Amino acid sequence: MFTKILIANRGEIACRVIATCQRLGIATVAVYSEADRDARHVRLADEAVAIGPAPARESYLRGDAILEAARRSGAQAIHPGYGFLSENADFAQACAEAGIVFIGPSAAAIRAMGDKSAAKALMQRAGVPLTPGYHGQIQTPEFLREQADGIGYPVLIKASAGGGGKGMRRVDDSADFIEALASCQREAQSAFGNAHVLVEKYVERPRHIEIQVFGDSHGNVVHLFERDCSVQRRHQKVLEEAPAPGMTPGRRAAMGKAATDAARAVNYVGAGTVEFIAAPDGAFFFMEMNTRLQVEHPVTEYITGTDLVEWQLRVAAGQVLPKTQEQLSIHGHALEARLYAEDADRGFLPSTGTLRHLRLPAGSAHVRVDAGVEQGDAITPFYDPMIAKLIVWDVDRDAALRRMRQALADCEVVGVTTNAAFLRRLVMTGSFAQARLDTALIEREQAALAPNEEDSDPALWALAAIAAVATAPPASIDARDPHSPWQAQDGWRLGVRAAHRITLEHRHTQQLLAVRGDGQTWSVTRGDHTLQATGTLSGGALRMQIGGQLHRATVIRDGAELHLFGRDGAQRFTLHDPVSEADQSVADAGRLTAPMPGRIVATLVTPGTQVQRGAPLLVLEAMKMEHTLQAPADGTVHGYHVRAGDQVTDGAVLVDFEATAS
Template identity: 75%
Template sequence: MFDKILIANRGEIACRVIATCRRLGIATVAVYSDADRDARHVRLADEAIHIGPAAAAESYLRGEVILQAAQRSGAQAIHPGYGFLSENAGFAQACAQAGIVFIGPPVSAIQAMGDKSAAKALMQRAGVPLTPGYHGDNQDPAFLREQADAIGYPVLIKASAGGGGKGMRKVERSADFIEALAGCQREAQSAFGNPHVLVEKYVERPRHIEIQVFGDAHGNVVHLFERDCSVQRRHQKVLEEAPAPGMTAERRAAMGKAATDAARAVGYVGAGTVEFIAGPGGDFYFMEMNTRLQVEHPVTELVTGTDLVEWQLRVAAGQPLPKSQEQLALNGHAIEARLYAEDADRGFLPSTGTLRHLRLPSNDAHVRVDAGVEQGDAITPYYDPMIAKLIVWDVDRDAALRRMQAALADCEIAGVTTNVAFLSRLVRTGSFANARLDTALIEREQPALQPQAMDEAGWQLAALAAVLQSPAPAVDPLDPHSPWAASDGWRIGGPAWRQLELEHGGQRRRLRLRALGGAWEIELDGQRSTATCQAQGPHRRVCMDGRQLQLRVLRDGPRLHLFGHDGGRPFLLHDAIAEADHPPVEQGGLAAPMPGRVVALPVVPGSRVTRGQPLVVLEAMKMEHSLSAPADGVLRAYRVAEGELVAEGAALVEFEAD
């Protein structure tokens, strides 16, 4: 086994590898960019080395700098995590030439599976079922559209050199193909340095099922069963679970054999994932092989009782696999949810900022949290906006689903917009609860996934919380009982009303409150309620009109967060005086919702546009985001140019609505 390894990654996977190494008595070396100088993985490692500026291309993607860091630290091996250089054959080759072990598959396997087109041909020779499509080298747009027309719509355009939903588009008709192709190629070039794509038949109502495989240098190859990763948005996974619901023993055996055949065909060593598209009739087709550990590997660990990172280390050190196929068995059910800093109600736009408050469930036998951040850390525009992975286990799927619902309700995050509320709604949809899974589940369940309007009690609770969390008046130490130190609204002739204006979900409401002895009277739209409140540690127990609730309240400047059994609810407290001094920005424009790079300006200035028509394509956090016209009107001018880097809130266009 190794004495010291360097982890060429960041975030939760770096923290996870450090934890396993610590358990095995292996020293760890972290690497970090300018943006990660105080990151959690840096704080946890035994040693850390700076590798460059914040941009990944100037730090985590610079293999020669990372290799120098490994040599400088005396590390015997490099764990690449996932993403960045984890599937870079050139980096793996450089490690071998430097005499440092690359904790991953052989260079030949990375090369064979790194090009999806070449991988398809290899799998065809190995007898692995393939989706009909074009996987060749001709990248002429007109030719590719001809291939798509011949395959029949819908088709899927996919980047040959990568994964994670980047460089991927579903195309419904021939007229949309060229524009979708251009977007895929731009995204693929940006993310993987290679614009090459392939075109495949889009399987209707598909499920995304992947098989975890593992090989060693002694010729042994096993699979650790399957994961269902069908719940996706923009081809990126949102929820994963193991085992796949409805999987028969016969189908599991057939898919497991196909996956291990694929691994043997390339002489695979280490952890890998063979991904399949499965049709509703039981048919399945090879999609790609990821020559690394996957983000969703914890669900496999929980249902098989294994530590796949430990397996990686042992296999890379030349040891045989810890278990044979006959020794592996499934136990219970596990579900993983990815907690992201993103706004699910605005097209999953990434959110940046400081985690002013972060409270996640405690790890126990049923709940596991893999996090790369702590309270006070920042979510920056430079990297994937994942906050943590929330994984639950129980004896069966129904029990695991209840665990996940409770665990999501226990998440308290403030400082950035998150997808926690969206995930809570998602796991309660009829499709997911009843395991009616396919990759269109989120689109199909859109009505159930929309945020619900706040009820009257919610507004009243928020108003009460705002008053109770207001900054206390200064107290004179020489006169602690001064009436001027009281904030209960006492006046001669009766308590005074306090007026508040709150905003939630784009809706603003005005409320009034006044203290009545030990209680509060709250008025909304002429209707009054009476509430009492008692502090219980970090929580407040509120009794309002006979209904008792336990809440945790966080006040962050004008922002107010209420956390209860049904999750978190953010509010904005408006200050009428301050807003009168600072009127809103000029209307008629389109602002950047996040920092990013302008990659396309698809409309000629002066043109008429319709509501929802893309006006600007912005690249942020490795993905392209289309910003659309808010209404029918005329695009008067662009205020930015293609290739320009823009800050959050920057004006992008001049737009005149009808």
């Protein structure tokens, strides 16, 4: 076994590898960019080496810098995690040439599976079922349309070198094919430097089922059963589970054999995932092979009782696989949700900032949290905005689903917006709860997934109002006589206690509330209605009796924002000061600002142009995604403060914009 390894990654996977190495007595070396100088994986590792500036292309994607770090530290092997260089055949080859073990498959296996067209040809020879389609080299538009016409619509155009949903288009009619092909090829060329595409039959109501495979250098290959990854948004996985609901023993055996046949076809060594599209009638077709560990591997670990990172280390060290196929079995059911710093109600716009409060579910035999950050860490615009993976296990799917609902409700995050509420709505939809799974589930359940904009429970407004008053920062006190009763700020008046009048906003609704209280007995008036409450708020723990019902919540005040974390998840209120906000609105008039740090990709309008509300004004790249900023109203673009290529900070003024007077 190795005595020291270098982890060529960051975030939760780097932390996970470090934890496994510590358990096995293996020393670890972390690498980090300037943005990750104080990151959790750096703090956890035995050693840490700086490899470059914040952008990934100048740090985590620099194979030469990572190899040099391995040489200087004396690391015997490099674990690539996932993403970055994990499927880079040139890097795997460079490691071999440097005499450093790449903890993954050979460069030849990565190359064989990296090109979708070539991989499908290889799989066809190996007898692995393929989706009907054209995977050849001829790329002329008319020829490809003829192939699509022969396959039968709908078809899917896919970038041969692609992934992550980029360079992919569904086409339902021959008349639309040429335009969709051109768009797909442009995106593929831009994203992967390769415009080559393949054309396949689009499977209606497909499920995305993948098989975890493992091979060693002694010729052994096993599968560790399947994961269902059908719940996706824009071809990106959102929820994963194992085993796949409704999987019959016969279908499981057939898919497992196809996956191990695929691995043997390339002499595969290490962890890999063979991904299939599954049709409602039980047919399944090879889609691609990911030659690395997957983000969702913990659900497989839960149901099989294995540590796949440990398996990677042992296999890379030349050992035989820890278990044979006959020794592997399924126990219970596991679910995984990815907690991201993103605003689901604003088109899943990534959110950046410092995690001023972070409390995640406690780990147990039933709940596991894989996190790459801690309270006080920052979510930056340079990398994937994942906060943590929540993984739950129980004896069956229904019990695991209940645990996932609770785990999501137990997430407390202040400082960035998260997708926790969206995920909780998602696992509570009828389709997911009843395992009616396919890749269009999120689109099908749009109504259920939309946030509830109706007026909230009056008791919730009362709790927020009490919390706002109880946590208000004290006004200054005259130090010459700090105990004077005239300096008390408890609202005492002769005859009746004075009311604190506050304006709160929740779910785009503003309310003026009057609050009276002495710390234990409270009354809250909203409009013509008054609620009485008794209870306390101590150390952030709110315990309040309203109308015969006991309410408990954790209260976190963050500037003008008030966060309540209770049994039903997170509720966020904003405290408004009408006077200061009026002054600020005047100061901000005529300006469009950056919603997050990023790089300007393009300005889209000539200064002096009149535009309508929603017109695209510029494109901002942040967190590996492009975001188009739109005109907030009808008006005129007078000029830009930025140009393509500029790096901007959160809140930077980008556009001089004058709204048309209504």
